[in-house]
Amino acid sequence: MLRSLHSIPGLLAALLVMLLAISGATLALNPALEHLQAPPATTAVSVAQLAGRVAGQLSGVEQIRRTPSGTLIVYHRENGQTLASSVDPRTGAVLAPYTPSAFTRWVKELHRSLFLDTPGQVVSALGALALLLLSASGAVLLARRAGGWGKLLRPLRGNFSQRWHAEVGRLTILGLLLSALSGLYLSAGTLGLIADDGQSPPALPAPISVGPALPVANLSALQGVELKDLRELVYPAPDNPQDLYSLHTRSGEGYVDPASGALLAFQPEGAMQQLSGFIYQLHTGEGLWWLGLLLGASALGVPLMSLTGLWLWWRRRRDAVAIDDNSPADAADCVILVGSESNSTWGFARTLQQALVSAGRKVHSAPMNQLRAGYPKARHLLILTSTHGDGDAPASASAFLARLQQQPLAPDLKYAVLGFGDRQFPRFCGFAEQVQNALAAGTAQCLLPLETIHCQSPQEFQRWGQALGHALGLPLDLQHQAHALPRHEWQLVESVAYGDQVQAPTRILRFKAADGRERDLPEFQAGDLVGIQPPGTTRPRFYSLASSSADGVLEICVRKHPGGLCSGFLHELQAGARITGFIQPNPQFRPAQGAQPVILIGAGTGIGPLAGFIRGNRARQPMHLYWGGRHPASDFLYEPELKGYLADRRLTALRAAFSQVQERGYVQDRLLADALALRRLVEKGAQVLVCGSREMAKGVMLALDEVLAPLNLSVLTLKAQGRYREDVY
Structure with missing residues (x-):
């Protein structure tokens, strides 16, 4: 309700409020200019x-x-x-002829009445009312986002596009509230809605x-x-x-x-005259030139917030997802409930619904606020929800917990909760945890433990889908794309072969733009993903990038899998061959900048993005690489490059393990052997990045939990702190 109150006046009155704000900001300069000119x-x-x-x-x-x-x-x-x-x-001498500014008079008339006399004064008053509603509702939403009124001055979390609107609002909110309230009072007086104290000259x-x-x-x-x-x-x-x-x-x-x-x-x-004069002074800044500058600066925030607010509204509209093949609630055997603030979670829900329908299930999707007392034929309830602000419910789930308390789920219904959030926020996926706890307190059965997804990662969503499919006995491959990404054409310029002797054929493939010009490469970073669609298929395969666009090449590390359509296609490419694909950003899998150490852990082709991080480490941030392969003579991927990075100190230490040598070992063994050194790095604030197979990642988690135990830490703790990130498959 509050978000609707904040959005609707903004959409209807954006132009009027911007006009009043810009003219008000212009007038607010006059007191300061007069102050500077007056001796x-x-x-x-x-x-x-x-x-x-x-x-x-x-x-x-x-x-x-x-x-x-x-x-x-x-x-x-x-x-x-x-x-x-x-x-x-000081002297009474004439400084200059005084001529009132025609421009200032014009702007005042525009600001006060839009050149329409009394009807215009009414419109201006409505504009001040809209600004008051926007400012008040925005202040409440801002407090919710920050986690309470006492946290309004703390740094806001989230990426730049998430913070931009809120940051401008936080800087201008007090000035806008003051301008709106004082403007409303003055308009009421002009329109005769407020009586003075009856004094005449x-x-x-x-x-x-x-x-x-x-x-x-x-x-x-x-x-x-x-x-x-x-x-x-x-x-x-x-x-x-x-x-x-x-x-x-x-x-x-x-x-x-x-x-x-x-x-x-x-x-x-009289008292009313004094009050009116004081409010006029607060509104215009006349006699308080410094206040005029502050009010003017606040007013300039209105066009910025109007434009960013309209952009946020358009993005929510753009991300609104129409669910096809949506079965009625009474006929569905699977129900998906969605909690979303900006509609982006609905895109994941549609991907899930399409996969379930393709597997033969009848699925009903609805907002969490539309939880029903019963679903006659449903066997499974899947809840996908984001978290708003500091652990609050998103807009479409604000009434869910109350409805759940009034109408508990049936005992034979099995549920699974998937949370979406950003680890920068202290209450990462806090609302999803509340939902999980509320469901666990009831009689329904838990199908899967609570899972969380950081920054809407398609890879984490796909892995959850695999676990869900296993629990349901269905083959689910949830390949989610929020929007169609621009496609590019690349030409193979180098292929380096590894692993043929140990039956693990692997290629490091380097591509350049098809026209040969480096500047035509799209923007990407090591750790981002490239989607490649092999001939004769409809779904792209994703590979982690081992380079950034600054390197001048697009580089991937690909192992050939038996029957693998895309890996087989890529391994057969000859120099000069062309492929098409698209870049999918993966910002959550990237080393944090700073002086803190970075622990890189991988196995097999998982070394690709890790090698890219090391290549780009021109600041010589401490980086420690743990990697596992089969045999050093056959599949020691990136061996020449890594030795060069050790020499120029872009790589601090390399600990490799090989499973097909006499002293066989795995990357987990290297971690346990270096437990003391790893604990020291973690105590210095180290970040851990893991890339490779899902089974390898499980072994790494168990090993690191054992390493971290003396510090009273765990991998889950590091994940909650944003210091443990995975790109596993």
Whole structure:
């Protein structure tokens, strides 16, 4: 509900709010510019002193006005014409003719009424109301994202595209709330919705003194008023001896007798007038030039947030997924419930549904908030949910836990929960954990333990699908692509053969852009994935990249599998042959930058991206490689390169294990043998990156749990800290 409240006014009023914000930011510059141009008085100056100085410089003075920013404007007659001049308070001398800015007047009219008089004032008031709703709902959403009001000032987590809108909002939210509230109040006053305190200007009294007028500098009433309190002093008409000075100050207004200098009929400002003046000052920054700059800077955040907000809305609309072959809830034997904040989780749900339908299952997919009291024919419930903010439910799952408590699942229903999140957040997949715990407290049966996916990794999703398929007795291959990625053509320039003697034929393949120009390579990093679709098939195969585009080549390490369509196709390629494929970013599998050590662990072709990380380690970050192969004489992949990296210190240490030598061993054995050194690296904040087969990764986890036990740590702890990352298959 709150997110809808935040989105709908933004979509409907984006242009109006941006127009008001840009014009408001323009006007907010005026107080600072006036402050810079107005010469300061060196000492306290009274209105009488100023008037006396002006009288020595100008004749025919009719009015002295002081702007809130300190500019002094004198209106005087000269040669039958009324002129306006800005003057120096220290001498009364004319600084320059005063001409109000036509541009400023135009912007004010645009900001206040859109040049439409009263109807325009109503529209501007609605714009201020929309800004207030956006600011208030945005503040609550921002607090939720940060994990509470007390954490608003802490660094926001997530990638740049996730943080951009929130970062701008956090910097501008207070200024926007102040502008919206004060603008609404002023609009209400202009439209007569707020009554003042009923005060009218003081009645003009008859002069109580008779005699010649005193010099203006000798008027006692003006001697008692400091210049900084002056708003306006209107002189008596020269042809009317009964006329009086009209004085308006910050505290009120009244009249000054020109013959006696006495203050007459002074009327202090009422409470409502003072409040209105204060709110006007807060809204415009007039008299508080520094506040004007802050408000202007906040207002400039509105176009940025409007554009990023519209982009986020469009992205949610773009990611909205239509589920095909969606069986009715009463007829489905498998139910998928989805919790999503931005609709991206729905894409994974569609991939899962398509695979299950292809396997002969009848599937019903719905938001988690549409949990039903019963599913007559369902045997399995699969829940895919993201986490919003600091462990909160996403938009489509906000009512799920309450509904589950009211209508528990049937005892014969088996469930599995898959969480999506980002390990940068302290409560990574926190809502998925809440759902798992709530389901475990009921009578339904657990089909699979809770699994989590970091940064929407297609590889982790595919591995979960394999485990799910095994549990269901179905062949599931969940190859998910969020969007169609641009395809490229590459030409093979080098193929290095390994492993033929040990029946593990492996090739290191290097490709360049088909036209031979390095600059035409797409952007990619070592550890990203290349999708290659072999001839005669419809599904791409993914390979981890052992190079970055800065290396000038696209490099992969491929072992030929018996009956493997893609690996067989790649192994048969000759120099000059061309392939097509696409790059799929894999940012979660990448060494963190900094001085902390990196422990690289792999086996077989899993060395590919690890070698790419080492090649790109130009900062000489400590990197320790543990790798397992079959025989050093046949399949010691990247051996020449690794020796060169050791020599130039891009690689700190290499520990290789081979399973077909006399002293046979596996990479897990090397880890256990180096337990003490590994513990020291972990204590220094080391990050662990593992690449290779799933079975190898399981063995590595068991070995590292044994290594880390004396430190009261485990692989799960390192995963929660974002210090253990895998790319396994």
